[in-house]
Amino acid sequence: MPSFKTLDDLDDGQRVLVRLDLNSPVEDGEVQDNRRFDRHAETVAELADREFQTVLMAHQGRPGRDTFVSLEQHADILADHIDQDVGFVADTFGDDAIAAIDDVDSGEVLLLENTRMCDEELPEEDPEVKAETEFVQTLSAEFDAYVNDAYSAAHRSHASLVGFPLVLPAYAGRVMETEYEANTAIAEKEFDGNVTMVVGGTKATDVIDVMSALDEKVDDFLLGGIAGELFLRADGYPVGHDVGDMDLFDEQWEANQAKIESMLAEHRDQISLAVDLAYEDDDENRAEIAVDEIEEKTQGFLDVGSETVMTYSPIIRESEAVFVKGALGLFEDERFSVGTVGALEAIAATDCFSVVGGGDTSRAIRMYGMTEEEFSHVSIAGGAYISALTGQELVGIEVLARE
Numbered sequence: 001m002p003s004f005k006t007l008d009d010l011d012d013g014q015r016v017l018v019r020l021d022l023n024s025p026v027e028d029g030e031v032q033d034n035r036r037f038d039r040h041a042e043t044v045a046e047l048a049d050r051e052f053q054t055v056l057m058a059h060q061g062r063p064g065r066d067t068f069v070s071l072e073q074h075a076d077i078l079a080d081h082i083d084q085d086v087g088f089v090a091d092t093f094g095d096d097a098i099a100a101i102d103d104v105d106s107g108e109v110l111l112l113e114n115t116r117m118c119d120e121e122l123p124e125e126d127p128e129v130k131a132e133t134e135f136v137q138t139l140s141a142e143f144d145a146y147v148n149d150a151y152s153a154a155h156r157s158h159a160s161l162v163g164f165p166l167v168l169p170a171y172a173g174r175v176m177e178t179e180y181e182a183n184t185a186i187a188e189k190e191f192d193g194n195v196t197m198v199v200g201g202t203k204a205t206d207v208i209d210v211m212s213a214l215d216e217k218v219d220d221f222l223l224g225g226i227a228g229e230l231f232l233r234a235d236g237y238p239v240g241h242d243v244g245d246m247d248l249f250d251e252q253w254e255a256n257q258a259k260i261e262s263m264l265a266e267h268r269d270q271i272s273l274a275v276d277l278a279y280e281d282d283d284e285n286r287a288e289i290a291v292d293e294i295e296e297k298t299q300g301f302l303d304v305g306s307e308t309v310m311t312y313s314p315i316i317r318e319s320e321a322v323f324v325k326g327a328l329g330l331f332e333d334e335r336f337s338v339g340t341v342g343a344l345e346a347i348a349a350t351d352c353f354s355v356v357g358g359g360d361t362s363r364a365i366r367m368y369g370m371t372e373e374e375f376s377h378v379s380i381a382g383g384a385y386i387s388a389l390t391g392q393e394l395v396g397i398e399v400l401a402r403e
């Protein structure tokens with residue numbers, strides 16, 4: 001088990017570069033406040049209170065998606081959470097960023113621009129390669145220490161996550177510490193009864209890999225969201241039509257078709273797919289259709305239907321443990337919240353061991369009147385928490401623990 005240094009080991013009076021995960025939902029260009037701000041505020045407030053010169057890095061969205069925006073709004077939202085100004089510079093490591101970093105005094109906090117706007121951030125490469133990038137070499141010269149608080153991005157081998165620990169003394173932030181402990185303990189838990197996993201969201205590639213790794217631990221996979229539609233497509237249903245400017249299906253279908261087909265061939269009895277789906281009708285109301293009645297791929301589906309919720313709920317009620325990764329529909333729009341809220345309410349109504357993961361999905365709990373206390377653990381991580389469940393080492397944590 002890796003052991004890393006924490007903020008308790010950090011000597012005072014230093015210039016600290018901190019990686020957070022503030023990746024958030026964006027609606028009509030507006031960044032939505034969510035649990036990640038709340039949780040990371042603890043680390044940032046502690047560093048500011050201890051009078052460090054604190055400079056923050058984070059990412060938002062992926063290039064090409066409409067959630068790929070600047071971090072300017074994130075600085076204001078974070079400032080509200082820590083009750084102190086958070087400066088922002090629209091640069092990752094160029095002259096403007098260096099000048100702004102030089103201006104940071106003890107106890108002040110500055111946020112740099114979206115790390116994914118830097119070309120060297122994203123390609124998944126070994127930490128040793130990332131450590132040599134101009135991005136890491138230039139920025140690290142400005143700091144005495146690096147803190148990684150981004151547990152929920154620790155499964156990505158990106159420069160801001162794995163490069164800096166090789167060139168600066170590295171420490172885990174408070175979120176990294178608590179999420180790591182909780183998720184590792186959960187991964188080691190054994191259950192006597194049925195284990196169910198609710199699988200949805202938009203990152204189908206992440207969840208499909210995890211489903212194959214967990215096929216022995218999980219008895220029932222209940223599918224919805226984009227992953228669910230890809231499985232329905234493999235079953236011959238004409239679904240998977242993008243709505244608006246979302247581009248979620250074709251690339252993920254190509255990347256996963258073979259895996260999905262073999263999962264269906266080998267584990268059919270463990271996989272439940274939606275029997276009906278919801279869409280927006282001509283009057284902008286929610287309408288539902290049985291999957292058997294869908295004739296052509298001309299309609300985008302934004303939620304599982306009510307019949308599906310009635311099929312999934314008893315399976316949840318009879319489970320000893322339920323893990324949620326990803327929403328069953330576009331729950332941010334109340335019309336398409338039926339699947340996600342139905343599954344979460346079924347979990348909350350039982351005394352099963354339950355974990356809800358994902359920055360977006362964990363937001364649905366409060367949005368629809370539930371409380372986090374109704375679940376055993378609510379993680380702000382999605383992909384990282386399910387990677388931890390499969391016993392995989394997260395690269396961002398492995399480098400943090402290196403001597």
Ligand SMILES: Nc1ncnc2c1ncn2[C@@H]1O[C@H](COP(=O)(O)OP(=O)(O)O)[C@@H](O)[C@H]1O
Pocket residue numbers: 025200201202203204224225226301302303325326327328329330331332357358359360361362381382383
């Ligand atoms: N059918 C769908 N169409 C569009 N978006 C969907 C659909 N189903 C789920 N979603 C979206 O998936 C998001 C969660 O996706 P993801 O990033 O995979 O999960 P998380 O952040 O919880 O790990 C939610 O914000 C929800 O709106």
Ligand SMILES: O=C(OP(=O)(O)O)[C@H](O)COP(=O)(O)O
Pocket residue numbers: 021023061062152153156203206358359360380381382383384
């Ligand atoms: O939101 C995140 O992941 P999650 O949706 O799996 O919780 C992380 O910020 C990682 O983002 P990425 O999946 O675009 O690399």
